[in-house]
Each structure stands twice: as structure tokens, then as C-alpha cells.
Amino acid sequence: QVHLVESGGGVVQPGTSLRLSCAASGFTFSTVGMHWVRQAPGKGLDWVAVISYDGNNKYYADSVKGRFTISRDNAKKMLFLQMNSLTTEDTAVYFCARWSPLLPLDYWGQGTLVTVSS
Amino acid sequence: EFVLTQSPDTLSLSPGERATLSCRASQSVGSNYLGWYQQKLGQAPRLLIYGASTRATGVPDRFSGSGSGTDFTLTISRLEPEDFAVYYCQRYGASPYIFGQGTRLEIK
Numbered sequence: 001q002v003h004l005v006e007s008g009g010g011v012v013q014p015g016t017s018l019r020l021s022c023a024a025s026g027f028t029f030s031t032v033g034m035h036w037v038r039q040a041p042g043k044g045l046d047w048v049a050v051i052s053y054d055g056n057n058k059y060y061a062d063s064v065k066g067r068f069t070i071s072r073d074n075a076k077k078m079l080f081l082q083m084n085s086l087t088t089e090d091t092a093v094y095f096c097a098r099w100s101p102l103l104p105l106d107y108w109g110q111g112t113l114v115t116v117s118s
Numbered sequence: 119e120f121v122l123t124q125s126p127d128t129l130s131l132s133p134g135e136r137a138t139l140s141c142r143a144s145q146s147v148g149s150n151y152l153g154w155y156q157q158k159l160g161q162a163p164r165l166l167i168y169g170a171s172t173r174a175t176g177v178p179d180r181f182s183g184s185g186s187g188t189d190f191t192l193t194i195s196r197l198e199p200e201d202f203a204v205y206y207c208q209r210y211g212a213s214p215y216i217f218g219q220g221t222r223l224e225i226k
């Protein structure tokens with residue numbers, strides 16, 4: 001079955017960088033888009049970024065544009081989120097989610113917590 | 119700027135009652151690319167509805183979605199204890215893939 005596992009979260013200081021990973025299994029990774037969505041403690045869902053199945057199209061929320069980069073390795077069935085210039089506002093659980101054609105986000109990982117604090 | 123506004127913020131009902139949750143878009147949602155998710159505490163969101171009205175695989179038929187254009191509704195016909203959670207709508211047809219702020223459905 002579909003399985004998504006995020007990793008790479010942790011506690012970092014403002015201004016630093018972090019790279020999140022999402023390992024996919026149970027489906028043909030190279031045929032679907034992928035999203036990152038975050039959720040600050042006690043808050044709602046906040047869309048972060050999306051990448052097309054082939055990696056050629058990427059879109060970002062205004063709040064992370066220029067600081068975050070989404071990428072993928074289809075051979076390794078991995079999704080990444082490179083986060084630079086982190087601020088306390090980026091503290092959240094980060095979820096990766098599958099995006100099948102004509103569907104919204106139909107499978108989600110359990111998330112990885114990123115805490116930005118001095 | 120595209121915005122999704124959900125109402126109410128909190129809905130207090132009893133098991134067996136009917137729940138009606140609203141999601142209003144600031145602009146028309148093209149091709150009805152509107153989805154609904156359920157999230158329980160400490161869990162990842164679960165897809166319930168896509169295309170405004172189509173139930174995702176495995177979703178009980180007490181959940182139904184309706185609406186078009188800018189006004190959408192999620193209805194739960196008879197609340198079960200496991201339905202008390204937070205519900206989000208999302209536009210997924212184009213970037214930005216905005217979520218509504220959520221409606222918390224709590225036990226009265």
C-alpha cells in the first residue's frame with residue numbers, strides 16, 4: 001500500500017538551513033506530483049510547495065518563495081524540501097503528500113517536526 | 119488573492135445529529151477542484167471528498183459534498199463518535215493550493 005515517511009526535522013536556530021526528505025513506496029512515484037504542507041502547533045494546514053511528476057514544474061507559497069526549494073529523485077522514490085533562512089514562523093510539522101491526476105492530496109505521511117528557536 | 123473561508127469555526131453537535139460545514143471561495147473554483155479533509159488530533163489529514171462531491175475510497179456514505187463556483191458544503195448525515203475532528207477544504211486545481219482555516223466539529 002501507499003506509504004510516505006518524512007524525515008530530517010529537528011531543532012535549528014533562526015537563519016539556518018534544513019533539508020527534509022520523504023521516502024515513498026507502494027506506488028509508481030515517477031507518475032504523480034508531490035506536495036509539502038505544514039502545520040504550525042495548534043494551527044491549520046498551510047500549503048508550502050508542489051512539484052510535478054517529472055520535476056519540471058514547481059510552485060511555492062509566497063511565504064517560502066526564494067527560501068525553500070522542492071525537488072525529487074524519481075530513481076530513489078524520494079521527495080525533498082531544502083529550507084534556507086529559517087525563521088520562527090517556519091516552526092511546524094511538515095507533511096509530504098501525494099497528488100494524483102484530477103485528485104487532491106490523497107495520501108499523506110505522518111509528518112516531521114521542525115522547530116526554529118534560538 | 120484567493121481565499122477559502124470556512125464556517126463556522128467550531129460546530130458543537132451530538133452523535134446522531136446532522137452536520138453542515140461551509141467553505142466559501144473568494145473566486146470561482148475552476149472545474150470544481152475542491153476537496154475536503156478530516157484531521158484528528160495527532161494524525162495526518164485524510165481525504166474525504168474530491169471534485170466537490172465525490173467520496174474518496176473507503177469514505178462512509180454519511181459524508182457528502184456539494185456546491186459549485188464559490189460555495190461548497192460538506193454534510194455528515196448522522197454523526198458517529200469518530201467523526202468529531204477538524205475539517206478543511208482545499209482548492210487543488212491551481213497554485214496556490216490554498217486550505218480553508220478549518221472547522222472544528224466537537225461533541226456537545
